[in-house]
Amino acid sequence: MSKVRIYTLAKDLGVDNAKMLEILDSLGVSYKSVSSTIEEDTVGLIKEMLAEEAASGTGAATSTDTTEADAAQTPTPQNISSQNTPTQAAPAPATAQSVPQPAVTATAEREPEAPVNTQPELPHRAPVVTIMGHVDHGKTSLLDYIRKTKVAAKEAGGITQHVGAFEARTSKGKIVFIDTPGHEAFTTIRARGANVADIAIIVIAADDSLMPQTREAIAHAQAAKVPMLVAVNKIDLPQADPERVKTDLTTLNLVPEEYGGDTIVVPVSARTGEGVEDLLEYISLTAELEDLRADPKGSFSGVVIESRVDRQAGVLATVMVQEGTLHVGDFLVVGEGYGKIKAMTDSNGGRIKEAGPSTPVQVLGFSEAPASGEKVVSAKNEHAAREVIAQRASDRRDAENARTQRKKTLEEMMGPLGETRTVNLILRADTQGSLEAIQGILAKKETEDVKLNVLLAGIGSPTEGDVLLASTAEATILCFNVTASGGVKKVADTKGIELGTFRIIYELIDEVDRLIKGNLEPVFEERYLGRAEVRMVIRHPKSGNIAGSYVTDGMLRRNAKAKVTRGKQVVYEGTIVGLKRFKDDVREVQTGYECGINLDWNDVQEGDIIEASEMVEVEQA
Numbered sequence: 102m103s104k105v106r107i108y109t110l111a112k113d114l115g116v117d118n119a120k121m122l123e124i125l126d127s128l129g130v131s132y133k134s135v136s137s138t139i140e141e142d143t144v145g146l147i148k149e150m151l152a153e154e155a156a157s158g159t160g161a162a163t164s165t166d167t168t169e170a171d172a173a174q175t176p177t178p179q180n181i182s183s184q185n186t187p188t189q190a191a192p193a194p195a196t197a198q199s200v201p202q203p204a205v206t207a208t209a210e211r212e213p214e215a216p217v218n219t220q221p222e223l224p225h226r227a228p229v230v231t232i233m234g235h236v237d238h239g240k241t242s243l244l245d246y247i248r249k250t251k252v253a254a255k256e257a258g259g260i261t262q263h264v265g266a267f268e269a270r271t272s273k274g275k276i277v278f279i280d281t282p283g284h285e286a287f288t289t290i291r292a293r294g295a296n297v298a299d300i301a302i303i304v305i306a307a308d309d310s311l312m313p314q315t316r317e318a319i320a321h322a323q324a325a326k327v328p329m330l331v332a333v334n335k336i337d338l339p340q341a342d343p344e345r346v347k348t349d350l351t352t353l354n355l356v357p358e359e360y361g362g363d364t365i366v367v368p369v370s371a372r373t374g375e376g377v378e379d380l381l382e383y384i385s386l387t388a389e390l391e392d393l394r395a396d397p398k399g400s401f402s403g404v405v406i407e408s409r410v411d412r413q414a415g416v417l418a419t420v421m422v423q424e425g426t427l428h429v430g431d432f433l434v435v436g437e438g439y440g441k442i443k444a445m446t447d448s449n450g451g452r453i454k455e456a457g458p459s460t461p462v463q464v465l466g467f468s469e470a471p472a473s474g475e476k477v478v479s480a481k482n483e484h485a486a487r488e489v490i491a492q493r494a495s496d497r498r499d500a501e502n503a504r505t506q507r508k509k510t511l512e513e514m515m516g517p518l519g520e521t522r523t524v525n526l527i528l529r530a531d532t533q534g535s536l537e538a539i540q541g542i543l544a545k546k547e548t549e550d551v552k553l554n555v556l557l558a559g560i561g562s563p564t565e566g567d568v569l570l571a572s573t574a575e576a577t578i579l580c581f582n583v584t585a586s587g588g589v590k591k592v593a594d595t596k597g598i599e600l601g602t603f604r605i606i607y608e609l610i611d612e613v614d615r616l617i618k619g620n621l622e623p624v625f626e627e628r629y630l631g632r633a634e635v636r637m638v639i640r641h642p643k644s645g646n647i648a649g650s651y652v653t654d655g656m657l658r659r660n661a662k663a664k665v666t667r668g669k670q671v672v673y674e675g676t677i678v679g680l681k682r683f684k685d686d687v688r689e690v691q692t693g694y695e696c697g698i699n700l701d702w703n704d705v706q707e708g709d710i711i712e713a714s715e716m717v718e719v720e721q722a
C-alpha cells in the first residue's frame with residue numbers, strides 16, 4: 102500500500118497544514134509531524150470529509166486561521182494554503198484554533214460574528230539555518246549551490262563580500278543561511294549564551310556516512326535543542342549509499358521517517374542540485390512548525406555573527422536582527438562597547454536604511470570588532486549607551502568578586518533535588534573499542550533518579566569545541582587514554598569545565614559514579630587529623646577535667662571529632678571543645694607541642710590516646 106506525505110497531500114488538496122492535522126486528529130490518525138506519511142486509504146476518507154464539508158458550506162477547506170488576510174479572501178481551497186512567508190498575516194494561536202469558529206464565507210451576512218482574536222499576533226519571521234557536518238561532506242558546496250540559485254542574479258553578481266550570512270528567496274519565502282559552515286561558529290555563538298540558528302542541517306556524504314564531526318555536529322544541535330534536518334549529500338556519485346546513512350543514523354537514535362522515526366532525511370547533490378528544492382521545502386515546513394515570530398516594532402536585539410576590520414572602512418560587523426528593527430543612526434551596545442550605525446548593508450552588499458527580524462546586516466560604526474556571539478542591543482542615544490555600559494562594567498566586577506572560588510551547590514550543578522537528574526557527559530577515547538566499552542558500562546549505571554546523557558563520544562583528544570559544548574550543556578568531559586592539549590585545558594579552566602583524564606576504564610567509571618552520587622546527596626568522609634598522648638589530668642573548677650597532652654602525630658584542631666583509646670579499647674567518642682597552649686585558647690596544635698585538651702568528659706586518664714579527625718565533604722568530581 103502506498104503512502105502519502107501529509108504536507109504534500111495538504112498542498113494537493115489546497116488546505117493548510119494545520120487544517121490537515123486537525124482532520125487527521127478527528128479521524129484518529131496518528132502522525133509525528135506534517136512530514137509524516139499516511140496510508141492511501143486515509144486519503145480517501147479525508148477527500149470525502151472535505152467534499153462533504155464543502156457541500157454543506159461549512160468551509161472545510163477554510164483554514165482555522167481567522168486573520169484579516171483570510172477573511173478578505175473568498176475561501177476557495179486554492180487560496181488559503183498557508184505559506185510561511187514573513188509578510189504573511191499571522192495565523193491564529195493554538196488557543197483560538199480550539200474554539201469552534203463559524204465558517205468564513207464570501208457572504209458577509211452570516212451571524213453571529215466570528216469571535217475575533219483581538220490580541221494582535223506577532224508576525225512570522227524567516228528561519229535562520231546553519232549547516233554543519235564532517236569535513237569535505239559538502240557544506241560549502243551546498244551553501245554555494247543555494248546562494249547561486251536562490252539569491253537573485255543581480256544581487257549575487259559582482260563581488261559579494263562574505264558577511265557570514267545570506268538570504269535565500271524560495272517559493273516558500275525567505276530562508277537565512279549562516280554562511281560559516283561547521284559547528285565551531287555555531288558553538289562559539291552559543292557559548293556566549295546566544296542562539297542564532299533556528300534549524301540545523303546536518304550534511305552527511307552518501308559515500309562516507311557518519312564520521313566523527315558528523316556526530317559532533319549532531320551533539321551540538323541536540324545540546325542546543327535546535328531542530329535538525331539531515332541532508333545526505335553527493336547522491337550523484339556512483340558509490341553513494343544513502344540507505345547506509347539512514348541505517349547508520351539509527352545507531353544515534355535518529356530514526357529516519359521511512360523507518361518509522363521522525364528524523365527527516367533528504368537526499369541531495371550539491372553538484373547537480375538534485376533534492377535541494379526538497380531540502381528548502383523541508384526547512385520551510387520545519388520553520389512553520391516552529392512557528393517563528395518576532396516583533397519588528399519591539400525593542401531591538403540581535404547577535405554578532407562575525408566581524409572584521411577593513412583597512413579603509415574600519416570595523417565591519419555582521420549582526421543578525423532577532424527582534425525589533427535596526428535603523429541607520431541607532432546606537433548599539435555590545436559587551437562593554439558601543440557604536441553608532443553610520444551605514445548598513447544587507448547580505449548582498451546593498452545599502453539599506455533599516456532591517457527587521459531575521460535579517461543579517463553588515464554594520465559600520467563600531468570602534469572595536471565585537472566577537473561572534475556577542476549580544477547587541479540598542480540605546481536611545483549616546484548617553485543611554487554609556488549608562489548601559491557603566492552598569493555592565495559594574496555588574497561584571499561584582500560577578501568577578503563573587504566568583505572567587507565559589508563552589509557551585511549541588512542544586513546548581515544538577516537541578517532541583519528530588520527530580521530525575523541528568524548527568525551530561527562528553528567522552529573522548531583513543532579507540533572506538535574503548536568508547537564502546539565505556540558506553541556499555543555506563544548504560545547499566547542509569548537509575549530512575551539519574552540519567553546519563555552522553556552528548557558526544559569521540560575518538561581522539563578533546564577539542565576546544567568539546568569544551569564549548571560542555572559549557573553550554575553543563576557537561577563533564579571524561580577522557581580515556583587521550584589527553585587535552587594545553588590550550589584546551591586552559592579554555593576548560595577559564596570556563597570552569599571539569600576535564601578528567603583516565604588510563605584505567607574503571608577509574609573513569611568511578612568518576613561517573615561520583616557524579617551520579619553527587620546527584621543524590623553530598624558525600625562526607627572522615628579525615629584523620631592527628632594524635633596526642635595524655636600526660637597528666639588537670640582539674641579545672643569550671644571546665645572539668647582537662648587532658649594535659651603531647652601531640653605525637655599530625656595536629657589537633659578545636660571542634661574536631663575526638664576518639665579516646667585506653668590500651669586497645671575505645672573509651673570515649675566526642676568533640677574537642679577546647680584547646681589551650683598554656684593559658685591561651687588556640688585553634689590548632691601541631692606535632693611536638695604540649696597542650697590542654699577539653700573533651701567535655703571527666704573520665705580522661707593519663708596514658709589515654711586522643712585521636713582527632715574531621716568530616717570533610719568529598720569533592721564532587
Ligand SMILES: Nc1nc2c(ncn2[C@@H]2O[C@H](COP(=O)(O)OP(=O)(O)OP(=O)(O)O)[C@@H](O)[C@H]2O)c(=O)[nH]1
Nearest residue numbers: 235236237238239240241242334335338370371372
Ligand atoms: N560529486 C559530488 N561532489 C561533491 C558534492 N558536494 C561537494 N562535493 C565535493 O566534495 C568536496 C568537499 O566539498 P566542500 O563543499 O568543500 O565540503 P565541506 O564540507 O564544506 O568541507 P570543509 O569546508 O573542508 O569542512 C569538494 O571537492 C566538492 O566538490 C556533491 O553533491 N557531489
